[in-house]
Amino acid sequence: MQNKNLMIGIAIIASPIVFALIAFPDSFSLSWNQGRGGFIFALVFVVAELIGLKIIISKKRLISVIPLSVAVITYLVGLEYGLRDYILSSAESFNVQLIYSWTWMWDFIVMGIFVMVALSIFFGKRWIRIAPAGPIFLVGSAIILSLDTFFPYDSLGPLQYVVPYLVQTNVWLVNVFDLGTATARDNIMFLKGDFGPMVLQVFWPSAGVHSIIIYSLVMGAFLLKMNIHRNRKLIYFGLGIVGTIGVNMIRIFSLSWYALKVTTDAKQWEEFHSVAGEIMFLPWLFVFLLIVIILETKRLKKSESEGKLPPKNN
Template identity: 25%
Template structure:
């Protein structure tokens, strides 16, 4: 990464990256933003992977599996969005439709005035028009489809290392999927709330920065919750307390 930063700032490597993107057929915002971002994620991923292998060997891959999964996963999804923009990657875009619809329902319950539409076609995506002014297309990365896949990877790695029973793993998994899905809905709704109150610049800033952190805050908080529940046997304690309450209640009825 250090070599890349130096080469971009002092040796003109950024121009090489742009020329490479033009050679691949990118132009405009797709070139200067999406292509560059996906390229940089890939550049940062490989040195991190190589450094772990050189420093810790194969054991390092297991120890840093969650970090690697996040970095590699984000790199792959940014690259997919770069090469297949604006709803052209249909399998993932179809997953965005129900998420956008749920976000629209949440906005409706909050009293916001908007139009929600989805017109099938080669580049079809859900569109929310707010107050007849802001017409925003919701592509699959914006709907957080990639976060569902990242969740699957991370939770699978966590369960693989744990001795949690299969039944509890299933319960944790289902709760996590629902939580991740709701976080995606909340992120879309938050974007339109900011758009309504603070304008397009603030909404785009949220989309590029704070909004991306929603999933990471959620997944780390959820993993911490699982660890705390298992570490302090909270499920067993709750069962014991409930059992005691029922026992006291039954004794009281007999008296």
């Protein structure tokens, strides 16, 4: 029998996201800094972590979260009736250069706070071990958007530091696969392919550095709740970092390939660039988490069949 109150709780958490998806579908872009596509992935995390729980949520707790859900929906509607203009106008006061990151940042802040508060009302302090991935994904996205807002392009040195190495590696790959001519200087690539030359300047978001931060936050929260030995957690975390860097290399390589083999038209290239990274990173994140779950589930069943106790969560 399904835990009815739990399903209602999930529905309450999902309601602002579902409302936005129905009322403002055009706002759900896969680009990390141009829409609410991240809301859907956060919701998937929440649902995946809550489905099947045996914990009973009281009716009183459910009712207490409904006004918060209504408040978030009111915020989303208010954006269409002047609130977004107010947020845009306030950007100048904070010397914001990238206004789109600024406006979407507030969406993720509001949704992240809502999901965290809702989960804390439902489960108390235990929420961080029950369903941390969704809210941490939202808050992590808000942090990345804030960094892009206040430290645009290459102004944030530590995050930009690794980009030239990724660019040099990509140039080497382009030349190895004989896709065209490619050279690099710092974070700038000079490409010449089937449709002529194109110069690409790569900043840390385009290089996927933000995805490493998001991965670290989500995977850290995910491993925190798993009852496995610390060494195995470190191994999984490290493998995920390597995999995420690999995905980022594929991201940069695909952007170069598009310029070399498809088009050098800036508008068309930018359309591809806006979605290429998230199309690769988010599925990779889900697949990697799924692999970890499958491996550890099999390992736990094997330990139980052999009469061994599972390792302590440390």
